[in-house]
Amino acid sequence: MEKGLYTGMLPGYTLRAMTDIGYSHAMAAFNAVALSLSTSGNLGEAMIFDDHSGLTLIYDQGGALGDYTAKFRPWEGGIVLDAVLKYLVGFSPDAPHAMFGIRPHLPNGWPFARYKGLRMGDARFDLDLQRTETGVAVRLTSHANHPVKVVIQWDCQQSCGDMTVDGESVVERTGHGLDVAFMVSRAIDLQPGAGLDLVVVRGR
Numbered sequence: 560m561e562k563g564l565y566t567g568m569l570p571g572y573t574l575r576a577m578t579d580i581g582y583s584h585a586m587a588a589f590n591a592v593a594l595s596l597s598t599s600g601n602l603g604e605a606m607i608f609d610d611h612s613g614l615t616l617i618y619d620q621g622g623a624l625g626d627y628t629a630k631f632r633p634w635e636g637g638i639v640l641d642a643v644l645k646y647l648v649g650f651s652p653d654a655p656h657a658m659f660g661i662r663p664h665l666p667n668g669w670p671f672a673r674y675k676g677l678r679m680g681d682a683r684f685d686l687d688l689q690r691t692e693t694g695v696a697v698r699l700t701s702h703a704n705h706p707v708k709v710v711i712q713w714d715c716q717q718s719c720g721d722m723t724v725d726g727e728s729v730v731e732r733t734g735h736g737l738d739v740a741f742m743v744s745r746a747i748d749l750q751p752g753a754g755l756d757l758v759v760v761r762g763r
Contacts, residue, residue: 562609567602567635570595575642578649578662581714581736586666589646592639602635604628647672648686649712652679657705658746662712663688665695682707684749694720697757701749708746711757715740718762724755 570592577585594611595602603613605628617627644650649662659679665672665688674686682703689696699709711729713722719742722730731745740762749755 560607565606567606567632568638571639571642578646581739583738589666601631603630604632648674650677654680658708660710694761695759699755704751707749709749710746711744713742713759715762720760720762723758
């Protein structure tokens, strides 16, 4: 070991922080998560930076002490899973107000992504993203039995284009994160059992 150690929580915390502040290196942090995962998706309490393998200093076969540092840590795994889902989907439910937000990403040139059964209270929603020649087509499908409102944030890198529903712009405001521009829609009505088609147009 020459380069040092890091905790298994670090990949998740780094990705979540970069996503939240709108940092252009968030995709690199997303890709780096895989380096720290075992073949079964586990993370250790301590990781060796040289090759991203786990470090266990003590192992008690009898189980009284256990292993130190821990070889398998559900805590770290949960932090990483939460960060990955926040980066890919950005689902932020607010069930008491029948409203949710999404801030999805299509990393590494992914042509599409599909997420089924996003949960808010007893309601479920599906999200489909499809890359197009001019941007991304977003479809939200409600399986709820009541109307909800949706707010969509889209990170645009250098410049933003537009977000439209039925050809009408729904952008309420634009802004900048650390070094990423973004646009945010107004609250859009999504009716029970219905779908919402939104088109994201790339900026120049």
